[in-house]
Amino acid sequence: MSAEPLLRVENLVKHFHVRLGAFGEKAATVYALDDVSLDIQEGETLSLVGESGCGKSTTGFTILNLHRASGGKVIYKGQDLTRLDEKHMRPFRRDLQIVFQDPYSTLNPRMTVGEAVGEPILFHKLATKTELKDRIATLLSDVGLPARFASRYPHELSGGQRQRVVIARALACQPKFIVCDEAISALDVSIQAQIINLLLDLQEKYRLTYLFIAHDLAVVRHISTRVGVMYLGRLAELAPRDALFQTPLHPYTKALLSAVPETDPERERNRKRQILQGDVPSPLNPPSGCRFHTRCPIAMEVCSKVVPEWKAARPGHLVACHAINSDLS
Amino acid sequence: MTARISEPPLLDVKGLTVEIDGRRGPAVVVDGIDLHVGRGETLGIVGESGCGKSLTMLSLMRLLPNKIRVSKGTARFDGRDLQTMPTRELRKVRGGDIGFVFQDPMTSLNPVMRIGDQLCEPLIYHRKMAKTDARKRAVELLRLVGIPGPEERLNAYPHELSGGMRQRVMIAIGLACEPKLLIADEPTTALDVTIQAQIVDLVKDLRNKLGMSVVWITHDLALIAGLADRVVVLYAGTVVEDAPVDELYANPSHPYTRGLLASIPTLSDAPAARLSSIGGTPPEPGRRPAGCPFAPRCPLAMDICQRDVPKLEPISSGGSHRAACFAVNKVLKAA
Numbered sequence: 200m201s202a203e204p205l206l207r208v209e210n211l212v213k214h215f216h217v218r219l220g221a222f223g224e225k226a227a228t229v230y231a232l233d234d235v236s237l238d239i240q241e242g243e244t245l246s247l248v249g250e251s252g253c254g255k256s257t258t259g260f261t262i263l264n265l266h267r268a269s270g271g272k273v274i275y276k277g278q279d280l281t282r283l284d285e286k287h288m289r290p291f292r293r294d295l296q297i298v299f300q301d302p303y304s305t306l307n308p309r310m311t312v313g314e315a316v317g318e319p320i321l322f323h324k325l326a327t328k329t330e331l332k333d334r335i336a337t338l339l340s341d342v343g344l345p346a347r348f349a350s351r352y353p354h355e356l357s358g359g360q361r362q363r364v365v366i367a368r369a370l371a372c373q374p375k376f377i378v379c380d381e382a383i384s385a386l387d388v389s390i391q392a393q394i395i396n397l398l399l400d401l402q403e404k405y406r407l408t409y410l411f412i413a414h415d416l417a418v419v420r421h422i423s424t425r426v427g428v429m430y431l432g433r434l435a436e437l438a439p440r441d442a443l444f445q446t447p448l449h450p451y452t453k454a455l456l457s458a459v460p461e462t463d464p465e466r467e468r469n470r471k472r473q474i475l476q477g478d479v480p481s482p483l484n485p486p487s488g489c490r491f492h493t494r495c496p497i498a499m500e501v502c503s504k505v506v507p508e509w510k511a512a513r514p515g516h517l518v519a520c521h522a523i524n525s526d527l528s
Numbered sequence: 529m530t531a532r533i534s535e536p537p538l539l540d541v542k543g544l545t546v547e548i549d550g551r552r553g554p555a556v557v558v559d560g561i562d563l564h565v566g567r568g569e570t571l572g573i574v575g576e577s578g579c580g581k582s583l584t585m586l587s588l589m590r591l592l593p594n595k596i597r598v599s600k601g602t603a604r605f606d607g608r609d610l611q612t613m614p615t616r617e618l619r620k621v622r623g624g625d626i627g628f629v630f631q632d633p634m635t636s637l638n639p640v641m642r643i644g645d646q647l648c649e650p651l652i653y654h655r656k657m658a659k660t661d662a663r664k665r666a667v668e669l670l671r672l673v674g675i676p677g678p679e680e681r682l683n684a685y686p687h688e689l690s691g692g693m694r695q696r697v698m699i700a701i702g703l704a705c706e707p708k709l710l711i712a713d714e715p716t717t718a719l720d721v722t723i724q725a726q727i728v729d730l731v732k733d734l735r736n737k738l739g740m741s742v743v744w745i746t747h748d749l750a751l752i753a754g755l756a757d758r759v760v761v762l763y764a765g766t767v768v769e770d771a772p773v774d775e776l777y778a779n780p781s782h783p784y785t786r787g788l789l790a791s792i793p794t795l796s797d798a799p800a801a802r803l804s805s806i807g808g809t810p811p812e813p814g815r816r817p818a819g820c821p822f823a824p825r826c827p828l829a830m831d832i833c834q835r836d837v838p839k840l841e842p843i844s845s846g847g848s849h850r851a852a853c854f855a856v857n858k859v860l861k862a863a
Contacts, residue, residue: 250720250721250722250723251691251720357809359809360809387576387577387747387810388576388747388748388749388788388791388792389576389787389788389791389805389806389810390576390809391791392791392792392803392804392805392806393805393806393807395793395803396802396803396805399801399802414720414721416721416795417750417792417793417794417795418793420793420795420799421793421799421803440799444795454722455721455722456795457725458721458722458724458725459721459750459795460724460725460728460748460750460751460753460754461750461753461754461794461795461796462749462750462753462777462789462792462794463753463777463796464753464754464773464774464777465774467753467754467755468754470754472725472729474722474725474726474729475722475726476726477676478690478692478693478723479690479720
């Protein structure tokens with residue numbers, strides 16, 4: 200990792216201030232994201248995994264400045280994006296795109312496919328009105344849809360086709376970086392594979408960089424260069440794909456991997472699962488010290504008191520766990 | 529646990545057909561499905577959205593929404609016909625002999641009723657328990673499904689629980705009267721893998737303790753591998769393959785099943801550059817092609833597949849592995 204990263208996230212923090220109680224009489228803070236640091240290299244797919252509420256989507260949103268960061272920096276082309284207002288952010292929006300989970304709610308039902316895909320092109324003045332039609336046709340063919348789809352409305356399309364349109368729209372202004380926020384989770388199994396292949400093809404063709412947010416670990420293993428595991432708003436582990444799946448270090452990563460079912464009846468029946476007890480604690484009141492210590496099978500006394508340091512256990516393999524650190528020292 | 533062949537199955541569905549009334553006339557959603565579940569057996573029903581897996585199970589309980597009805601077929605449970613049974617009788621079966629766990633605990637629990645009252649309701653209605661006994665039993669049930677502090681939880685409303693907790697409450701309600709058959713419709717789809725693993729282990733455990741039969745509806749072929757004794761694969765409202773679980777994964781025969789299995793990335797095999805995928809999309813109900821419904825997406829499609837509908841036929845000597853495919857059946861007959 201000597202090359203200058205495409206995007207650098209430094210100690211990113213996002214707290215949401217909410218009001219609870221029937222009349223909103225109680226102020227509270229959701230600790231959605233705490234002290235998250237990572238580099239994203241050009242051309243790679245960095246995946247973030249974890250249970251719902253772990254802050255993986257918040258990370259994506261905050262990087263793109265769709266959520267205002269409460270602290271920390273996002274450095275892109277020498278600029279700290281968290282300091283930019285919407286007007287100054289606009290030129291960067293061209294480079295930084297997002298594909299959302301649900302292709303049913305992210306397309307305007309009153310806009311045709313062509314209008315949806317063409318809008319960012321016109322907005323950023325990347326083509327004249329006369330060139331627009333050809334540009335839309337090219338984009339649709341990039342995502343495997345015929346040009347005649349441009350005049351269709353979202354309700355005429357299947358879920359897989361809609362997700363292709365959403366991807367075409369994200370590609371419209373020739374971005375460098377795309378956040379895929381659970382982009383395939385809402386799709387059927389046979390369609391998921393099509394969209395994964397499409398994302399991989401487009402990455403090759405346009406040298407795209409993905410931040411891939413997902414909860415399906417098998418899919419993540421299939422497409423990622425590096426994988427980050429999050430728990431309750433903090434990164435637990437970040438490593439190259441094979442290192443993470445073959446030699447996971449953090450006890451949470453191990454538990455998460457052991458929970459994934461496999462398509463082999465014999466192995467499934469005989470497998471010893473390490474099942475985590477209980478639910479993820481509330482981010483309104485996260486546990487002290489290491490946030491995982493309440494569910495951790497190897498928790499020690501120090502874990503409930505001191506936040507474990509985020510450091511490299513091996514080159515490129517980062518982890519935050521007291522047990523790991525003491526093993527190596 | 530596999531059922532003995534000589535015993536009549538606990539649930540026996542024959543030629544079940546479900547139609548939706550649409551603007552263009554009735555559309556067939558479930559097209560003549562045959563199913564059977566033995567005593568103590570766990571049947572997995574696998575299919576993608578719109579294949580009719582949920583409607584099949586709802587129709588058994590006569591819980592179909594407006595404008596959707598059963599047009600043909602029979603469903604016998606424990607020797608009694610569920611379709612012709614008087615509603616009064618059926619009410620005793622629902623929640624009594626057959627427990628149901630619905631997909632979405634957010635919408636299927638009553639938001640203005642305390643968890644305890646929702647758990648006691650079937651016990652008081654079906655088992656004629658006194659309220660105090662029912663509450664004791666409710667505490668046991670919550671403990672059984674792994675909810676900590678069950679006594680206090682009885683007074684909680686659904687919104688006070690997390691998704692995993694709510695789903696456990698749904699399962700506890702389904703199990704309340706120790707049903708002979710538990711029908712679980714995508715019970716873990718909305719949950720995280722860690723919670724999913726907890727729920728799957730729980731159901732396995734309870735099945736062994738209570739000796740009940742389970743029908744588990746899912747789209748997840750990996751999940752069902754470790755859970756079911758037998759798996760039925762649905763496509764566009766028809767059964768395309770039906771096999772004992774080991775047989776299905778070792779020797780998937782219908783091209784759709786093969787395609788599905790090949791398109792799932794796993795944690796164990798080497799990551800390939802591209803996943804194999806099934807082209808096209810499943811047909812909408814009412815716009816299904818003549819002939820085999822999978823023919824337009826099938827790599828093995830022949831002329832006959834466009835014209836005739838293949839029957840579900842045994843492909844092994846024992847007859848326990850069946851597939852509905854001209855290509856597969858022809859290969860076997862020639863051999």
